[in-house]
Amino acid sequence: xxxxxxxxxxxxxxxxxxxxxxxxxxxxxxxxxxxxxxxxxxxxxxxxxxxxxxxxxxxxxxxxxxxxxxxxxxxxxxxxxxxxxxxxxxxxxxxxxxxxxxxxxxxxxxxxxxxxxxxxxxxxxxxxxxxxxxxxxxxxxxxxxxxxxxxxxxxxxxxxxxxxxxxxxxxxxxxxxxxxxxxxxxxxxxxxxxxxxxxxxxxxxxxxxxxxxxxxxxxxxxxxxxxxxxxxxxxxxxxxxxxxxxxxxxxxxxxxxxxxxxxxxxxxxxxxxxxxxxxxxxxxxxxxxxxxxxxxxxxxxxxxx
Numbered sequence: 001x002x003x004x005x006x007x008x009x010x011x012x013x014x015x016x017x018x019x020x021x022x023x024x025x026x027x028x029x030x031x032x033x034x035x036x037x038x039x040x041x042x043x044x045x046x047x048x049x050x051x052x053x054x055x056x057x058x059x060x061x062x063x064x065x066x067x068x069x070x071x072x073x074x075x076x077x078x079x080x081x082x083x084x085x086x087x088x089x090x091x092x093x094x095x096x097x098x099x100x101x102x103x104x105x106x107x108x109x110x111x112x113x114x115x116x117x118x119x120x121x122x123x124x125x126x127x128x129x130x131x132x133x134x135x136x137x138x139x140x141x142x143x144x145x146x147x148x149x150x151x152x153x154x155x156x157x158x159x160x161x162x163x164x165x166x167x168x169x170x171x172x173x174x175x176x177x178x179x180x181x182x183x184x185x186x187x188x189x190x191x192x193x194x195x196x197x198x199x200x201x202x203x204x205x206x207x208x209x210x211x212x213x214x215x216x217x218x219x220x221x222x223x224x225x226x227x228x229x230x231x232x233x234x235x236x237x238x239x240x241x242x243x244x245x246x247x248x249x250x251x252x253x254x255x256x257x258x259x260x261x262x263x264x265x266x267x268x269x270x271x272x273x274x275x276x277x278x279x280x281x282x283x284x285x286x287x288x289x290x291x292x293x294x295x296x297x298x299x300x301x302x303x304x305x
Contacts, residue, residue: 001055002097003046004089005031005073006063007158011089018094025098027055033069035262038153038251042072050080059103061086061093065117066193067158074119074192078185088114123191145217149224149232149242153251156193156225159288165195167289170223172199176208176231205231209238229272236279244282247273247296259303260285260294270300 004011011030019025031045050058058080062070065087077083084103093110097103107114147168152160155175165173173194180186181204194200199220203211208224211217212235226232229247236242249262256264263285265273273296277283283296 001049001053001058002028002094003031003049003058003060004028004094005033005042005046005060005069006089007033007067007069010063014089014091014094017091018098021095022098028094028098031069033067036250036252036258036264037068038253039068039072039075041251042068043076046073046076050076050083057084058082059084059086061089061114063087063089064158065115066156066161066195068154070117071154071157071189071193074117074189075185078188085117086114087117090114117192119188119192123188143218144241144243145220145222146212146242147221147223148246149226149244150246150248151226151229151232152249153227154249155227156190159248160225161193161195163288165198165223168223169221170198171221172201172217172223174201174203174208174217174222174224176203176205176224176226176235177228178204178231180227181207205234206238209235209240212240213238229269229276233272233275236276236281242276242281244284245276245296247283247285248287257303259299262287263299265300265303273297273300 004015009032012032015025015028015030029049031042031049033042046060060073060083062073062085064070070085070087073085077085088110090110090113093106093114096106096109101109107116147170148164150160150164156173175190180190181202187202190202191200232242232245247263250264250269252258252264253266256266258264273283277297284293285296285299286293
């Protein structure tokens with residue numbers, strides 16, 4: 001079975017275009033990722049197809065590396081050894097496979113755009129690149145190393161890896177999460193998704209607060225990512241100075257209400273944001289760098305109506 005997975009309807013439309021040439025393809029399925037879906041939603045979609053799969057293989061072909069469809073596929077693969085994950089979805093590739101070409105041959109024929117994602121190899125390559133491109137660090141710098149703080153339920157995904165990290169010229173991504181530090185699978189996924197040449201720290205709120213207050217990252221450009229805004233409240237309570245927070249993406253969850261296309265909040269989230277606002281933290285919403293900033297507390301207030 002081949003599962004085509006993409007941001008938006010790209011996978012669905014690619015399959016539809018292929019079937020204009022080949023006729024109906026029964027061994028293909030598609031998954032479309034839309035806001036405000038999260039990683040768990042995508043994993044659940046893969047699981048549904050896997051459970052109903054009657055073929056001997058299960059191949060997931062995603063649109064791009066580092067995107068949520070690919071990151072979710074890697075998480076899903078960690079529980080299923082027989083699953084293979086690829087990045088580089090295209091009409092040419094689907095047509096090649098649909099006309100009977102084995103996936104190994106399709107890899108060769110489409111090698112310019114298609115790659116198989118092997119987490120361990122990806123991590124090794126990125127570690128080598130980070131060592132080679134390790135920038136000089138001025139540990140005596142007094143400048144605040146934090147260049148951006150973002151709430152993003154997907155953590156390191158397409159927008160973060162390809163747009164925000166470059167825009168900010170970040171040299172280190174710091175993921176702060178009290179649960180991910182306990183999960184080898186989730187840490188592996190983050191290491192796979194981090195852009196080459198960028199260092200990665202995965203810390204608890206307590207560990208991050210200590211390192212930041214001990215000035216361990218002076219001279220670096222640190223981009224902080226969290227899934228749960230409560231972690232940022234814990235940082236502030238431990239004495240970490242945060243000037244502003246971009247509430248970029250919070251996936252829909254039980255008892256949450258949607259206040260922006262990509263942001264859904266619960267009552268407990270609102271309590272955290274009110275605390276942060278009362279600590280004079282500037283809260284705004286900005287999905288991608290080209291978007292205009294929106295005052296987040298105003299969005300929150302409108303969302304109550």
